[in-house]
Amino acid sequence: MLKLGELEASVMDVLWNVAEPMRVREVLDELNQDRNLAYTTVMTVLDNLHRKGWVEREMQNRAYHYRATSSREEATAQTVRELLDSTEDRESVLLHFVQSASEEESDILRRALRRKSRKR
Template sequence: MRKEPARRAPGALEAEVLGVLWRAEEPLSPADVQARLEDDLAYTTVVTILTRLHDKGMATREKHGRSFRYHAVDDEAGLAARKMTKVLDGEPDRGSVLARFVTQLSDADEALLRDLLRGRK
């Protein structure tokens, strides 16, 4: 009996491709990304993922011959901050969301946030 490969969690392929882009020192072609991935993904799958990352504003691309080269827009911390901002932008009562968020922080994270708001790090 043939086993089906385990399904990936939503966003897992995008995360893998972003990881490759984050580690690169220069923009990469889809073939470069495909070669650096641990999984054996089809070229067309890599192109689709890179296109989606570009459409979401998570990667830039520049024309290179007949193809594109891609580069991540943000590092991991920047991406997390973008996601948090997107959630806030979708809420009608930002104050309540922020208040709830702050009440759920650990003491150490709350102190860090206070320092950051005061311009200290």
């Protein structure tokens, strides 16, 4: 994801895949199924994600519990929005994107645009 380092993205993946807030130790245990990270490394990453607004935390029994501030889908849509806002030629970007879209993705876009036009 844009604005996230590799480890930050991995931590976010863990948080996005669960319904309940997680302690640092729980996030670490999930991540360490595929690697060998230190507790303090994950704690620092979660603190940085909190500072950046990607996660919120709540103190419970002397330990922070972390949860994502938005869903994976909302975060991805925000990234796309920021990319579009960063270019002067949005039309070109959108046209290139549409050309790369699968038939299923094109159908999804058509349905979303029809719903949007009905709301106006």
